[in-house]
Amino acid sequence: MPANITPDLVGNWSFVLALLASAVALAAAIVAAVIGSRRWLEAATWAMHALTAGLTVALMALLAGFLDNVFRIEYVALNSTANMPWPYKVAALWAGQEGSVLLWAWMLAGMSSIALALRGREALKSTAATTAILAALCVLFCGLLLWAANPFRITLEAVRADRQGMNPLLQDPAMILHPPALFLGYAGSAIPFALMFGALLAGRKDKDWVPSARRWAAAAWLFLTVGILLGAYWAYYTLGWGGYWAWDPVENASLLPWFTATGVMHSLVMVQRRGTLKFWSAAMTTLTPALCFFASFLARSSGILQSVHSFPTSPIGWTFLAMFGLTVLYSLAMVFWRYRLLQGERPLENWVSLPGALTLANVLLVAMMLAVAVGTMYPWISAPFTEREGGVVLKGEFYNTVVLPMGMLLVALMALGPILRVTKDLAGLARRSILPAAAGVVVTAAAALLASPWNGDADADSLRLRTIWTLVCVFVVAFGAVTLFEDFLRTLSRSLRDATVGLGEGLGRFVRAHASRYAAMSVHLGTLLLVLGVLGSGPFKTHLFDPTPGHKRPPITLSDDPRNLGRYTLALTSPPRDFEGPNYAATEVEFLLTGPGGSTVTLTPQSRLFGEQRMGHPSFRSTLRDDVQVILEGWDGEVVFAQAIVFPLMIWVWLGGCVMAAGALACVVLIRRKSSPDENDAPAPLPLVPPAPQGVQ
Amino acid sequence: MISSHKKAIVAGLILAAAGGYLLYAGVKAGKLSYLTVEEFLADKSFRTQRVRLRGMVSKEELSLRAGSATVSFWLVGEKGGKLRVSFSGTIPDTFAADREVVVEGTLGKDDVFLAGQLLTKCASKYEGDKGPGGRRP
Known part of the structure; x- marks a missing residue:
């Protein structure tokens, strides 16, 4: 590379190219949607690919700046030293504010390119509208990179000799991977949003966009989950403050979009299979990327949060708040405009059913998200009433009192899920619950006996309460595990029994028909394992000395x-x-x-x-x-x-997390374009294309 | 026969009431006043409560040697209020003089604040504050 072509020069010109490309993509996609031109859509798609290429060059230029120790770039000077091991120099790319915004923008552009490349020849107007939404988000990010969070700013000061580079606390493998995983989740959450609101904007009535949205929702959920778990793993193994989750405001901020991302995965299933929960899906797909922006605002606006992570106030935080507001306002406008398309095809007739349980699960997820948001923002909410700047903070007890019971109710619904697939009345539910309940009682009794050495640090009264609460939770977990395995064995035996040729055909039929469902079920199994780990490691930890x-x-x-x-x-x-x-x-x-x-x-x-x-x-x-x-x-x-x-039981938190992640990855791969009849929510045959197509279908 | 619509409304009301109660119980169990040193010193009612305080670690009478597992220091507020703080346990890696810290605990004997938690504002990512002179410290 010639000496006068420096990383900062390449980076800044790449940002200009990326901004131009995103603006061209936005304009071309709007024209394509208005006049219905496939050529304009192709132009928009190529502009999106050019945007991805531009941001890739910028990222590589910044990486070159770190590897070549170009300390005239302020961001490099602040986050690296000449003797820092090279893996940490790579990680230093996202160790500061500007680099993390670049990483997020690059991932958003890259995922948008992939989503557009994989779309096939779907409805033109809808795809154009989807492209326009993604391009608009990219325009905002490119503007942010050029003017507010440019990592290629030049420092005119002499480089300080006593710089220590990246914080040693962050020089850890889990911490290297934690931010990219979270940003992949943040970026991925924009794709289902763009797909759903693109379909709404175009007035689309078919459901062909839903499987693609489900796959991207599963991918975003996977990365959010892995990112959050890596952060917890780092806190546990590296910080050594005696835990893995402290309900810290910045931890909470990353949890907010996770709740709604979970809601997206479940509500889109109902949109695809029954044409219901469309309002919920619209709300959840909007809130997930919007809450990612909100989380970034919270993390960068320490005037609001008091956190162990507390990052000093940055004007970029307010830009993210504006992006949150824009996303929500656009969504509200679309919902009012396309109200009729969001009406369900079938009303919910029976709450004792899988759709009923999924509706309730969505309500619980939103309630948990709101509770965590209120708890996190409480110092700010309470400040005017206390006439003190700091207001009142809410400790972990608030979240344990409010969020954990709702979480266990959610796990209980999850445990009932396999039964609700095959029964639609209370009598059937009770009948099919006998075996799991009996197994739950046996496991709970065994847990009560085995757990006696785990008295933790609690006094007698508090221990009794914790033990009773924990045993109830153990019962729910055991119940859920039995319903999962019972469902699995019943379906497997039915496939083998129905096979006319032999065992191989039966197994093949089972895999073809049920792989995607059991991928989702393995996420549930991982959740049960994680809950088991939390039940043991949270309330029953024992200290050598009184803490x-x-x-x-x-x-x-x-x-x-x-x-x-x-x-x-x-x-x-x-x-x-x-x-x-x-x-x-x-x-x-x-x-x-x-x-x-x-x-x-x-x-x-x-x-x-x-x-x-x-x-x-x-x-x-x-x-x-x-x-x-x-x-x-x-x-x-x-x-x-x-x-x-x-x-x-600590290790079960991580093992459960791994099973959840593997299950989510399998979902990304296995979610199919069409639901198999078996994937429907009841054994009775349901029409795949129901009458009265008033909704998004 | 009650219609499913009415059942849903009743169920919604029960859920909302349960959620409201949980919020009330949660706030009651978890609330903690978050104060400056001056606010803590000015209101005697806080002296018997568990509170969270924020301030700077003073260099004065701070003895923090390698291997120390207990630390006593003066916590200084924005308006110059001072409070002696004692903490035993895992001292955060980023704890030092002139650092902003948050302590949580209660006032003990001899007007020494016994902190059960000591949090430092970690020199983490996303530094936006450029410090005096527009440069990062």
Whole structure:
């Protein structure tokens, strides 16, 4: 590359090209929609591909800036150092505000290009309207990149010698992947929105756009879920503050679109199969990308939130609020304009049915989203009434009181789902619930006996309440697992019984007819596993030392007897020792953890010093039954200060998350253009194309 | 026979009432006043409550050595109010003098605030504040 062609020059010109391309795409798509011209639509599509190419070049230019240590670019100077390992230089692309906006814009453009390339020869006006919506969003992002969040700004100041590059807390594999996964979810959520409102704008009555919207909704949900779980995993394994979820405002902000994305996946199923829940689908598909903008506004406007993450106030936050407002206003306008198209084809006649349960599930998801939003915004809402700037904050107890019961009701509905597929009355529901309920009682009784060592730190009254609540939840989880497996075995045996040629044909028929449904069911199975992990690790964790305020940690010495830690004992076996890591200095101590059977494990928590910033590095021992985390809090000569925590069933949170993600990935691949008759919500044959097509159909 | 429409309305009202109760119970269980140091010192009723305070860590009388598991420091408000804070536990990695912190706890003996939680505003992503002189500190 010639010396005068610098990354910042390439990047800035790429932004100009991208802005022009997105504006051309918007204009061409509008013309295509108005005059019904396929040539104009093709032009719009190529302009969208040019936009993606422009942003890809910009991203590569910024990457080159990081890898070549071009510190005249302010963003590079602030987020990297010459000696930072190259994987972290790559991750530094999205470690700051401007880079993260570029990443989001690039993913939005790329996903839009893919969606348009995969669309086939669908209805012209609808596709043109979809393209226009996506192009309009891209115009906003490109404008933001050029004028408000340009990562190619040049710094005229000498580069400070004491820069430490990316925060050491963020130099972690989970943290490298967490932002891209979330941004993929944010970007992906715009596609179902564009597909649905493109269809509405064009006055489209068929449902051919729905499978594509469902696939993109599943993809967005997958990435949002993975992003949130990676953040939780990072908090648990890297931060070592004794948990994985703290109901922190920034964590909550990322959860808001997740609730509505879950709603989108379920309501679009009903749109495709029964032509119902169209209003819900319109609301959910709008709210998901809108809440992604809102989450970005919250994260960047610390005047509103007080968070451990708290990012200083940035004017870009208000731009995201404007994007939230624009998305919602456009959606409202479309809903009023196309009101008739959103009317359901069939009224909900019976609440004891799968559509009834899905409607209720959507209501619960919205209620949970609103509760988390109110809780997160409460300091701001309450400030005028308290006449204090800070107002009143709501701690984790608020969310545990409000959101968790609704969450368990949602899990209960999920548990009833397989039964509601095959029954439509209360008597049938009760009859088919006998076996899962019996199994639930047995599992709950077994859990009550097995869990007795997990008393946690609670006092007797609080423990009794927690135990009763947890056992109710265990019953629901066991009930749900049995209904899932019963449904699976019943369907499999029916496929094999009906096979005329042999086992192979039966299995093949089962896979062809039911793979997509069981992909979705495996997401439910993962959810049950995750809930099981939360039930154990949340209320029943046991600390080595009382964590309440004012209780000072007693010192630990080599001559101390082993201390009790739940069903384990823990003893210090080596004094603090210093050593040099790859890019840090560390102090390490050694503990011996002894299990009830006499098995021993050595745990070595560390404290690492990156430049002037110290960072804890807890040590773990994980089994299917529980996790033990040991955190080095301090030392003085040979005396050590530490905390240790036992998290029952912790690993099931991550295993459940993996099963959920695998199931969602399978959904993305397996969602079909047409529903098989078996995928319908009841065994009775339902017409695939029902009469009275007044709606979006 | 009650129509399904009426049943839905009744079910909706029951759900709304349940949701309202949950919100009320949740706010009651989870509310915590979020104060500046000056607001805390000015109102004696806060002295018996668990509260969350924000302020800067003063350099004065701050002894934070490597390996320390307990820290005492002066929390200084925007208008100069000062409160002694004591914290035992995992000291956040980014804790230092002149950092903005949030502490949660209750006032103990000798007017020392016993913090059960100590949060630092982490030098995380999305830095928008350029600091004095328009540059990031």
